[in-house]
Amino acid sequence: xxxxxxxxxxxxxxxxxxxxxxxxxxxxxxxxLSLITKVIMIxxxxxxxxxxxxLGMELPLVAYVRGVIGDLSIVTMLLLWTxxxxxxxxxxxxxxxxxACIAIVFYPLALGFGMIDPYAWxxxxxxxxxxxxxxxxxxxxxxxxxxxxxxAIAILAWAAHWHESANLWDYLLxxxxxxxxxxxxxxVFYKRRRDKARSGYFFRPG
Amino acid sequence: MSRxxxxxxxxLAAVIGFLHIDSRPAWAPFATNTVALAEEELEVPAPSKSKxxxxxxxxxxxxxxxxxxxxTNAPSVHAAxxxxxxxGTIRAxxxxxxxEGAADVVINSAVFDSKSFNWSAPTIVMDRVSxxxxxxxxxxxxxxxxxxxxxxxxxxxxxxxxxxxxxxxSSISSVISDDEGLTWGNPQxxxxxxxxxxxxxxxxxxxxxxxxxxxxxxxxEWIGRFGEFLRxxxxxxxxxRRMSSGRDAIQPLVFVNDTQDAAAYFRQTxxxxxxxxxxxxxxxxxxxxxxxxxxxLIANPNSAVAGLRLNSGARILVLNNIEIGxxxxxxxxxxxxxxxxxxxxxxxxxxxxxxxQRKEFSYPYLISADxxxxxxxYTWDRKKIRHRYFSGAWLKRAQGQLDxxxxxVISQEAK
Numbered sequence: 001x002x003x004x005x006x007x008x009x010x011x012x013x014x015x016x017x018x019x020x021x022x023x024x025x026x027x028x029x030x031x032x033l034s035l036i037t038k039v040i041m042i043x044x045x046x047x048x049x050x051x052x053x054x055l056g057m058e059l060p061l062v063a064y065v066r067g068v069i070g071d072l073s074i075v076t077m078l079l080l081w082t083x084x085x086x087x088x089x090x091x092x093x094x095x096x097x098x099x100a101c102i103a104i105v106f107y108p109l110a111l112g113f114g115m116i117d118p119y120a121w122x123x124x125x126x127x128x129x130x131x132x133x134x135x136x137x138x139x140x141x142x143x144x145x146x147x148x149x150x151x152a153i154a155i156l157a158w159a160a161h162w163h164e165s166a167n168l169w170d171y172l173l174x175x176x177x178x179x180x181x182x183x184x185x186x187x188v189f190y191k192r193r194r195d196k197a198r199s200g201y202f203f204r205p206g
Numbered sequence: 207m208s209r210x211x212x213x214x215x216x217x218l219a220a221v222i223g224f225l226h227i228d229s230r231p232a233w234a235p236f237a238t239n240t241v242a243l244a245e246e247e248l249e250v251p252a253p254s255k256s257k258x259x260x261x262x263x264x265x266x267x268x269x270x271x272x273x274x275x276x277x278t279n280a281p282s283v284h285a286a287x288x289x290x291x292x293x294g295t296i297r298a299x300x301x302x303x304x305x306e307g308a309a310d311v312v313i314n315s316a317v318f319d320s321k322s323f324n325w326s327a328p329t330i331v332m333d334r335v336s337x338x339x340x341x342x343x344x345x346x347x348x349x350x351x352x353x354x355x356x357x358x359x360x361x362x363x364x365x366x367x368x369x370x371x372x373x374x375x376s377s378i379s380s381v382i383s384d385d386e387g388l389t390w391g392n393p394q395x396x397x398x399x400x401x402x403x404x405x406x407x408x409x410x411x412x413x414x415x416x417x418x419x420x421x422x423x424x425x426x427e428w429i430g431r432f433g434e435f436l437r438x439x440x441x442x443x444x445x446x447r448r449m450s451s452g453r454d455a456i457q458p459l460v461f462v463n464d465t466q467d468a469a470a471y472f473r474q475t476x477x478x479x480x481x482x483x484x485x486x487x488x489x490x491x492x493x494x495x496x497x498x499x500x501x502x503l504i505a506n507p508n509s510a511v512a513g514l515r516l517n518s519g520a521r522i523l524v525l526n527n528i529e530i531g532x533x534x535x536x537x538x539x540x541x542x543x544x545x546x547x548x549x550x551x552x553x554x555x556x557x558x559x560x561x562x563q564r565k566e567f568s569y570p571y572l573i574s575a576d577x578x579x580x581x582x583x584y585t586w587d588r589k590k591i592r593h594r595y596f597s598g599a600w601l602k603r604a605q606g607q608l609d610x611x612x613x614x615v616i617s618q619e620a621k
Contacts, residue, residue: 002394002441006342058335059344067344067369070402110400112430115451115496119400123445124230133220140213148212152219159219159226165397166442175401 009071009163010050014062016072018045019080038084071163073174074154082146092144093188096181098135103178106169122169132172230444233437234417235465235492267599270551275583275591276316276328278302285409286583286591288573289353289361291386295319296573296581299331299351299363300591307372309334313351313365315387318593320575325593331390332381337367340393341379344369349376352408353387356440357418361387364396364408364422374428376407380441394441398424398434405429409457409510411573412438416465421493423449423458423470431475433458435493449496453477455485459513461521466492469499471513471523474506482506482529504538504547505529512570512584515542517577520605523547524570524582533557533564535584537596541608550604553582553594578602 022041026033033041049062057064072080082088110119121128132151139147154171157163163170275286280302287299296318303311312333317326331351338345349366356362361383366376378398381390398406405428412420415437422436424446433449433456449458455472462468472485484502489495505527513523519542526532527549533556538547556564565587573581578598586592 002392010342059338059342063338063342064344066342067338067346068402070343107401111405111428112426112432112448112451112453115448117434117446117448120446120448123443124227126224126227129223129227133216133223136216137213140209140216143209145209145212148209148216152212152216155219155223159222161442164395164442165403166444167397167400169400170397173400 005162005164010060010062010066011046012077013066013072014046014050014060015042016077016080017049017062017065018042019084021045022084023080035086042084069176070174071165071170073177074157074162074171075150076174076177076180078150078153079177089146091147092142093184094142095139095144095147096184096188099173099177099181100185103173103181106173107175107178110169119167119169122167129168132168231417231419231439233445233492233494234415234419236421236462236468237414237416238462238465267603268597270597270600271323271595273318273323273325273593273595274586275300275593276325277590278314278328280304282306282308282588283591284585284588285350285569286585287350287352287411287571288581288583289355289387290573290575291317292359293386294575296575297353297361297387298325298583298591298593299353300583301348301351306588307347307349307368309347311348313348313363317387318581320595323595331363331387332365332393337365337379337393340381341367341395346370349373350407350409352411352422354412354420354422355414356382356420357414360384362420362440363387363390364412366407371404373407375404376427377403378406378408378422378424380438382441396436396438396441396443398436398443398446399426406434407456409569410459410512411514411571413460413462413468415492419444421460423460425456425458427456431456433470433472433487433496435460435470435489435496437493447493447496449487450485450498454480455487457510458487459511460493461513461515466490468493470496471502471511473508473510474501475508482508484511484525502545502547507531510569512572512582514572514574514580516574516580516601518602518605519543520601522572522580522601524553524572524584526568531561531564532566532568533559535567535570537580537582539601539604539608541605548608550607551596553584554586 052060136148136151158168158171282305283302289297299315301311301313313331314328315331316328334345345367347368351365354362364380367379368375378396379393381393383390397403405426408424410423412422420438422438424436425433431453432451435447435449436443437445449470454476457473458470460468460470468489470487474485484504484506486499487496488499507530509526509532511525515521521540521542523538527536528534535554536549537551539550540547554567568585570584580596582594
């Protein structure tokens with residue numbers, strides 16, 4: 001079982017690495033990549049990461065990536081994977097703000113600031129689980145079905161012990177998702193401030 | 207419509223999630239299988255002046271025995287630990303390599319025969335490449351090994367691995383052996399931190415819960431330096447609780463008093479100007495919550511503390527009872543009824559040597575094979591691991607001689 005879990009984790013991360021590289025290529029490309037191109041790239045790059053290449057390396061490339069970043073949360077993985085689909089809508093700002101706010105409070109506490117450890121709630125706190133469900137319901141009510149799907153899949157993966165962690169937090173949030181949300185929120189904040197300044201708002205006569 | 211389908215799927219996930227939470231084992235009391243024995247055998251003569259007092263004569267009690275763990279030709283060795291095997295022998299684990307944190311560090315093991323007082327040839331339990339292949343991720347170096355006995359009788363070895371950075375980037379993994387440590391299964395990762403699972407280490411022995419699961423005292427050593435109590439079920443952490451906070455205390459050592467009550471003694475990591483003493487935390491609900499208590503008034507120079515409770519009720523501590531350096535290592539005892547500690551043996555002392563010639567005696571680890579005796583291993587100048595054996599009779603006599611007024615003892619140790 002542990003062996004299968006390791007293989008699944010490596011497959012997941014290989015695909016994620018391939019997706020990230022494809023996204024980077026798309027960002028730098030002047031033309032929109034076709035779906036076929038994206039699929040071929042993910043197949044090629046995913047296999048490149050997954051299989052041992054030799055060349056003096058003891059492990060496949062993905063194992064080095066995993067050594068550094070660990071297993072990504074299911075939510076991050078799904079956000080990345082679905083971002084390649086045509087017609088993908090970006091995550092709403094409210095979600096990014098929520099994740100950023102949670103991360104700002106969560107990480108300092110989880111890393112030893114005080115005796116309250118919210119990370120421990122993820123092992124089986126009913127209240128925390130209800131809070132996660134409510135968050136997902138709010139996503140649904142805000143008409144962001146993708147958020148509902150992602151959180152539901154993360155809960156199922158946690159219940160099935162899909163990754164090494166038995167903690168629900170590790171299926172919902174990781175530092176990379178937190179950094180992405182924080183950057184997005186600061187980006188929007190900065191852009192709005194800049195637009196306001198350019199519109200001459202600050203210099204209108206009273 | 208898609209929103210309705212998504213919410214229905216969430217409902218399904220919610221039901222499965224609730225069932226999963228419901229199936230989780232409840233937090234259990236501590237296992238205290240030595241308590242009955244302790245009550246029974248606490249017939250150690252009290253420190254009185256009675257002429258009829260039965261104290262084993264000095265002539266009939268063997269002095270502590272000293273051996274060295276087998277050489278592996280590695281220039282640097284550290285972090286030895288022990289576990290009693292079913293046949294009465296003792297298995298030791300330690301890490302060895304060109305230097306601490308080097309890629310060539312391996313976890314060695316050897317078995318001590320208590321009858322012939324000989325160590326077997328060392329074997330390699332884990333090296334970096336085996337660890338990274340088993341864990342399916344890059345591993346840069348290996349660290350502290352800590353063995354434990356699982357409820358089903360198997361041996362479990364927890365050990366530290368680092369993929370990036372120094373010890374602050376550590377994680378804990380474990381391997382299980384069905385044959386008393388001759389062969390080991392595939393390693394499994396313990397997840398105990400939300401930040402790419404870094405900065406979780408282990409040094410002190412695990413304790414048992416009454417439901418057969420293990421409580422592993424672990425610690426973080428990065429942004430915060432604090433203790434955590436991991437509830438471990440085979441190869442995974444199923445719950446955890448914070449034992450301290452801030453940047454003051456690592457490497458918790460847990461003394462279980464009864465099924466609910468336990469105290470944790472830490473290695474202090476305080477800044478200059480703060481008390482260099484042993485920090486303490488206590489729990490009254492089997493480790494579900496911990497509160498800081500007043501320090502143990504024994505000097506601690508930011509070095510590991512080892513300890514255990516004997517069947518007689520006496521407690522043993524081995525530590526560097528000085529504020530600076532690790533050149534003095536002592537064995538201390540408390541009768542278990544009070545919190546007074548007394549040095550009963552100076553294990554190593556280079557105090558008389560010039561500062562540049564003093565050796566380091568550190569990372570002590572204690573076990574008892576039968577509940578009465580004590581096996582101690584510690585790092586000797588980072589070049590060797592020394593083993594000391596204190597017989598039950600020797601310790602019983604020492605316990606009988608705990609007669610110095612407590613106030614004097616504390617004031618001596620706190621200096």
